[in-house]
Structure formats: C-alpha cells, structure tokens
Amino acid sequence: MKLDTLSLKYVQIFFVVVAYWIISILTVFVNKTLLTSDKLDMDAPMFIAWFQCFVSAIICFTMSRLSKVFPNTVHFPGGNPFNSTTIKHVLPLTILYILMISTNNYCLKFVDVTFYYVGRSLTTVFNVILSYIILGQTTSISCLLCCFAVVCGFFLGVDQENLSGSFSLVGTIFGVLSSFSLAFYSIQIKKVLPEVSNQIWLLSYFNNLYASILFIPLLAFEAKELNNFSRMFELNFLFLMIIGGICGLSIGYVTVLQVQVTSPLTHNISGTAKSCFQTILASFWYNQWKSTMWWFSNAVVLGGSAAYTIVKNREMEKKYRPVVYSRC
Template sequence: MSSTNLQVACVVAFYMCAALVMVFVNKTVMNNEPDLPLVFLLLQLVIAVVLLHVSALASKSVEIPKITLDAAKKLFPVVFVNITGLTFNLLCLRGVEATFFQIARGLVLPLTILCSWMYDPTSGVSKNVITASAIVTGGFFLGVLPNSTIPATSTPSFISLFYGVLSSLFIAVHAVLIKISLPYCQNSTIQLAWWTNAGSALLLLPVVAVTGEISVLQGKIYDSQWNGNTFLYGSLITGVFGFLLCLAGLLSIRVTSPVTHMFSSAARSVLQTIIGVAYFGDLININRATSILVILGGTMFYTWIKSAEAKKQPPADIEAFNGAKTEREAQIKE
C-alpha cells in the first residue's frame, strides 16, 4: 500500500470512528439523562472551543479568529442555524432508536438539494439529481410508515420524527450558509468552526437557563443517589470527538474524494445499524432495513452523479467541489 493510500485509509477510519462514537455516546447519555439535552450539548460546544484554543497554542496552522462586532453580525445566521439544527438533532436522537436515527434524518439530502437550488436557481438541477432525491425521499417515507411488526414501545413518536425533519431542514440551510460565511472567516474552516462552536454556546446558554435544565442539573448533583459518570464522561467524550470530527472533515478535503467519502459513509451506516441492534437491542425489520438501504442507495447515486459532473469541470472547480462536499458531510455529522 502506498503512502497516499495509507493516508486515505487512516482518514476514512478516523472519520468513521469519530462519527460512530458521536452517535452512540450521545444516545447512551440521552437514554440515561433525557432531561438534560441542552446542558449536555452546551458542554460539548464548550469543550470543542477549549480544544480549538489548545490546538492553536500547539500549532501555528490553527488560527483563532479575531472577535469583531462586524464579523459576529455577518456570521450570526450560520451560528443560529447551526445551534438550532444541533438541538433538534439531539432531541430527535433522544426519542428514537439508534438504528432509526438514520431514517428520521433521511431528508437531509433532498432538503439540501432544494435549499441549494433556492439559493442559486441558475445552477440548475439535473434529472439524475432529482431522481436521487426522489429515491432518498421514498426511503424516508418507507421507514416512517406504521408497521405492525414493530411494537409500540419501539415506534418513534410524531414529535421525534418532527424533530428529525427540522434537524434535516436546518442542516440543509446550514450547508448553504457555510458557503456564504467562509469569506467572512478568511475562507478558513477552522475559524468558522470556532465561530460556530463559540457562538452556538453563547446562544444556547440563556436557553438552558430559561428551560430550567441548570436547576435540574443542580438537583442531580446534590442527590446522593445520582450517578453522574455517564453524563460526565459522555460530555467529555462527545466534546473531544466532536472536535475530532471537525478535524476529520478538514483532513478529508485534503486526501479523499467524494466517492471515497461515499463508500465510508455507506460502511458507517451498516456498522451503525449492526451496533445499534447489538448494543442497544434496537429492533430492525424488513421495512426499516429496506428504508436504510434505499436512503443509502439514493445518497450514493447522488454522490456518484456529482463526482461524474466534477470530472467534466476544470481542476479548480473539482477542488472546490471536493472541499464543499466534504465540508457539508462533516457538518451534517451523519
């Protein structure tokens, strides 16, 4: 194996591990502490910001942006959409099984295509892209249809599905806002990551106070019967791996292609389903398995289409496509 292939293999494995850890540790904490989702998310964001500052001290390649009122105003939309999407994402995960989480957020791709087209109607949408979007949408509805083989205790509530759709919508809008916001951060994804994490934590703090989760946490701390190890270690692990997932996205831009990312996402989806069944005892039936495969197939078809289109473009456009695609995937945190 050449050094280039080794780099690609390492980055792909790195991304898959980080993404899987995020999903399953988040789910474990939400199963144990369902009444502290926003505090949990706030701790993740704070840890990520701290790690960015530590990285800046250790490496000159990591640059913390200068805080200005003008930049804060321009980046407010992407920060607001980011924290809103993350909140709905966690609330959705709290209410559904880990294996069903992929289905609940299955509309990410169609909504991203729609938002991108609405932002730039002149870019056009090919018939193949529409076909891929229709396949994914069909997979989503196949998965959410009521099924008699799944007991009521394992059937997701309407509100959880609603959170999943809202999460997908805000993720799609966020993908468009990234392109608009990067110029305000000197086209640095590290600086944008700092703004989104720090800004999201700042916006989330008053919401946490209003919802009363700080009082809930205080009550748990003073309760001698409460074992907070899962919450504490879960916060640390997801904070660290959320930061690592950001780095994985940046590394992917340099050493992988959209096609490579497509196959790594496919493998991760299969692993996520297997682990969900084995670790959490999630139920999987023909409908759910078919839904996941259809969503995955439509996503892979879309990635193949965009890769084929990119090969027909000048080199500079191909590089831009690779960067934008991988950045979107990293932000989505599949």
C-alpha cells in the same frame, strides 16, 4: 522493507477513513447514552449541546494561545472572535448551528440509533430544494430521481418503524428539522468561510464560542431538569460529556481530512457506508431485531443517497472538464 509512496498513501487513507468512522459512530453512541441512559436519567438535550460547544470552544481557544507561544509546534489560525465584522458575518450561521445540533440531539433522544440515519436522511432532498430557492441552482432529472428514492425510503422506514412499535413522531419531526437545518447550514457555510479566510478551524472556533454564549438563555427551558439532576458532578457523567465535546470538534477535522486525502465523492460514499455499518452495529448493541422490509427501507435510503453522490459527481466532472482541458 520500506513502503513506497503509493503504499504510504493507501495506508494514510485507510487510517483517516477508520478515524472518521470511529469518531462519527462514537459521537452518536456517546450522545445517545447521555440522552437516554437510565443510569444518567438526564432530560436536557440543549444543556448537553451547550456543554459540548463549550468544551470545543475551550479546546480551540487553548490551541489558539499555544500556537502563539509555540508557533513552530502548534498551528492554529489566528483571529479575533469579538471583531464586530466577524460577529456580523458569523452570528447568523451560529444560529443555524445551534438549531442544527439542538434538533439533532432531540431527534437522537426520541428515536433509536437504528432509525437515526433514516430519520435524518432528507438532508440531500432539502439541499436540492434550498439550493434552488437560495442559489437558483437547478438539478438534473437523474439527481431528482435519486432524491425521490430517498423520500420513498424515508416514508417506508417510518411505516416499518411504526409497525415495529418503536416509532416516535416527535423524534421523526426533529429528524426532519435537523435535516433541514443541516442542509441550510451547509449552503450558508460556503458564504461565510471567505469571511474567515477559508479557515475551517477558525470558523469552528467562532461558531462554538458564540453558541456557548447564545445557548445560556435557552437553558432556562431545562432549568427544572437541571435542578433535579443529581449526577451533574459525577466523574462518569463528566467524562462522557467531555468525550462528546471532543468528538463533536474532532468530527469536523476528520471530515475535512478525509475529503483532502480522498475526494468529496469518496467521502460521501464513506459516510453512506459508515451509516450502514452504524445501523447494523446499533441493532446488535441494543438488541433490536428488525423485519426484512425495515432493512429494505434502509437499503433504499442508502442506495438513493449513494446514487445521488455518484451522479452529482459525474455531472460536476462533465461541467468542469472542458475548463480543465482549455488550460492545458
């Protein structure tokens, strides 16, 4: 019995969402293992970020070359990463990208995976603030109330994490910096995409290539740790590093794919649900049992984030609905 078109669409959506969840969660757990595992004992978050950017750049370069040799089989947007105009427009974004992934790694190093989502939950709040400062965009009272709920959930989560004895001030600060840089990056990416013909893969290629180069002088800060690390060429370590690089590149692709087969609203709700599942999975995986109030703080953050997404989506629909009707 053949599936009809609608059934095939639902099957496609299911597998895309599952792929997004698996890759996103796997990325977090792989990086956490690299950063804190006693078996690896590696204290070099920037080196891990550099290596994963390097792997991503190599994959994109290979795809770019293959697309020219096998144009009917491999499709990858073409572009010269060393064009002076391209460098001028993309390089500032790459600096933000480096800040974003570096602070993210430092946050993940110092906080538990169970607290990771709450520790980086202020992205929406910073997005609202930066959109007003940079773009002059105002936000409705309803959205501000949702942001207020996220902030309350964040501070409640910090309080409960402190009571449980696993709170890390350094990790939380890096989480806030990661939230800020991610929000800033998300705003700036809209300005830079037209400079690369709105090709997300091409921008990812350039970003990872430039980051691979710019990270090199920063590795001097971790020279001591790298010199003392004895497992640099062990297969287990290299395997995890390569998997992390592949996941880091893949998450960008599956994120865009999920938006394409569903909608921005569904994508954000899926991301919120994924974070909830990730937190529960981490509590079992690392055998970390939390209090009722700790879980309530997570629920407040998740609820505030989901509510913001839904409210914002409805406001956008109301804003653009007259335009759509006028063209019919």
